[in-house]
Amino acid sequence: LPFLTEAHLEKMGISLMLVPDISKGDVFVLQVFNDPIHGHIELHPLLVRFIDTPQFQRLRHIKQLGGTYLVFPGASHNRFEHSIGVGYLAGCLVQALNERQPELLITKQDVLCVQIAGLCHDLGHGPFSHMFDGMFIPKVRPGEKWKHEMASVQMFDHLVRVNGLEEVMERHGLTLPDDLIFIKEQIAGPLDNSVLNSSWPYKGRPMEKSFLYEIVANKRNGIDVDKWDYFARDCYHLGIQNNFDYQRFLKFARVCEVRGKKHICTRDKEVGNLYDMFHTRNCLHRRAYQHKVGNIIETMITEAFIKADPHIQIQGSSGRIFTISSAIDDMEAYTKLTDHIFELILYSSAPELSEARAILHNIVCRRLYKCVGQTTAETHKLLAWAKDVASSKPSGTDANLTAEDFVVSVIHMDYGMKEKNPINNVHFYCKNDPTKAIKIRKKQVSKLLPERFAEQLIRVYCKKTDDKSLEAAKKYFVQWCMDRNFTKPQARLCNFVTIQTYLVPTAENTLRTVSSDIAVKIRG
Template sequence: MPLNTSFHKQRWPIFNDPIHGHMEMNPLLVKIIDTPQFQRLRRIKQLGGKYLVYPGASHNRFEHSLGVAYLAGCLVKTLHDNQPELKITKQDFLCVQIAGLCHDLGHGPFSHVFDGLVIPKAKKIKNIKGLPDDIPEKWKHEQMSVQMFDAIVKSLKAENEDVLKEHGLDDKDVTFIKELIEGAKTAEWTYKGRDEDKSFLYEIVANKQNGIDVDKWDYFARDCHHLGIRNSFDHQRLLRFVRVCEVNGRKHICFRDKEADNVYDMFRTRYTLHRQAYQHKICNIIEDMLAEALIRADRDLHEGKPKYMLKISEAIKTAEDYSKLTDEIFEQILSSTADNLKEAREILNKIIRRKLPKFVGEARLTEKNISKEKLPETWKDAVEKYKSTDPTVSLKAEDFSVHVVDLDHGMKDKNPIEHVYFYSKRKPNEASPIKDYQLSSFLPKRFNEELVRVYYKITDGNKEEEKKKLEEAEKCFHNWCKSKFELK
């Protein structure tokens, strides 16, 4: 069924959004939005613990998901209107929007804190204790998004068996939506939702080809808005110059060559957000503490269970259990008076009262001979050899922690723009990577960097003593950097 104009003239519910304005939503999307699995996203912070540093960053996964669904619809409609030969159908349009809507259903408490810190730590504990390990090696929230979407489909069918059929969708479309959520990853076409001639649809919500997708378009605009950080990337302009072209035997989403700088600004915006907010020196330490609190509570949250059971992390086993897991666990632990949650509660109280590890210093890693794994060892050696200028102060290596932060433009050390295809005004159906001479000479030569950060962990002692230790630690850190990282 072609995506005709009458399809868009139906009266659809409207959501008023601070980023995109008035967003129309298909009634089927509204039915999904009104399920408990989706409403749960109202109680999960988009930026994890960043709101504890940036006061405005208290927005949730709920509104981000609405924005991604809206932008997915805008992109598909643009392609349909400009290139009718693509034969985009009403079902294609609806599936891509639903995938955008549901792509983040699988996020856990404090978003990436859960899948990036809590689950790996829980897995490590189980390995150390020699317990049965039922946590997948590389568990990611996208896997749970698919399970949660399955639960939504099941619940909708229980209410009205024909609800999907009423909107022209069948089991193949459900498979397609789940594939879109995970994104196309392989060179060989193994997907069942759509044939290879619709490969470009797999690049809209989760683009594994070059990272340009509507998910980023929304969270760049939304996060910058709430963080108070300027966004130099213009997704609305890029949307006007999008086309599908065949490159190397497969159809890809491509952009006008004159938009190369705007595309680069997108990747630069990603780096800026990570540098200034996502990997902020205090944000990172707070989120480490949040993860530690959840791990401490993991065993003890449910009384009467064997001590080796990791209950919070075990919620990933089923969508039903997982749907009950939100940021509200912070308040549940904090307000509890149970003795078995005392350690977790103390960590959260330290966060609230700002009893945080003190930041000692940061340096960019430039010495290739030192691996990340050996950094703590070299810092320990530096502390032990350091001769304090104040005889009343002695530094101990165990009082410090060393962290390494990776920053890049989206593709590790590679230039991401080399993986984007561009077309010209004269040849709108032919696309290729942009040439070096067509790009600004001000672009960086390197596209990733590693930062080493050191924190002083003791914060409950005498304030005057702590101040002296911190001063000596900063001197020790400078000496360490000068000898190891050629700091001038």
């Protein structure tokens, strides 16, 4: 079309007024990325413009699994490749729905916005991913209700502004500011808290396109392309089998109307595969994300960052100086904050960083805090006894142990919706009536499925690693569990205690208390 003159078009019977609409079509070159998980994938040039910015390239230097890489040698992948994968899968799902149901009136602008949201959903992650927003920030800024999703929205705004992408987005047919709002709503949910309780709290798209909000970050049941990518990618790098096939879900996904809103549904026969998806999530948490060594490494890194925080200077906007913890308030400074802060402290020579440097040196020399054991407990009891564990002293031993010698992690794990079964929020359709949405209860599927979908446990570490201290800590922990009718830890031959527990994971967040060495972990 760019080579056709007005005369050529008139001979073909094409009116000149139609040319702008036609020429705005797919006259562009897709860029190919060779991804180890999804193979050769093609991305729209507008997505590439987002990728080729310092704010997005920063994700190359943030480990997807944080400290887990220091336990699993293959887990060296970063937020960068995960984000590209999510952007690609977001496009796959929205285009599959469009091809299967053209009556949904999904536009090219919708597709682009969904892809951009998938691509940019993790822009706000800090050093070592969830360690930063789940452990470090809650300890240094305890009153701060800061989440990486909102940081992603702030970084997205910063990226668009400083790289002048508004004009580029408009050239590709997007409407601003509506499409900017739509992209950010997909990442972090409704942006206006005053309308959260209304029938439709979103502004980027009308209720008729409610299903578009279930692609990147599905708040309704947790089945979204973000999980699809990190299941496949994390399993690949961890060496763990992935039993969920997202390609099969793509084949059966369609939109059905439920009480005035349109939701993404799947075939009734796929209910077992969705339970397998959450089982895969369970396995990843049990074997990797909540690995006791990985958790304590992240605890030690957090301790080092806290000690180093006042002494690290990061230049932000207008030449202002920020620390590790205050960089989240300035996106220019936050752009410079990546995993490199670990090496910056480790290889420093400044006297004021000596304590932080010593902790990180212990990590690289594998002088880690030791796990004394873990036991299960009920949720309502957690706050009542967590501090009791950290502040109690073992009796009947010669070891000199104080509360400061213990790290106590209270871990909540579920299927992503606390005590609820997420499949209860999934709608299905039958082959003979694909327009009618139905629900399938657990008892209709199998009697072997979980009875409970949440579990809590307490995991205790000892900072002192000599045999005498570990033996004393072990004896006290066993007695403490017995006195409270908790599951009794079983002794190991290597002088610590542990219980092999099958765990049910929760959301990928981590909360750490400040008053003592109590660590409350929530990850998913």
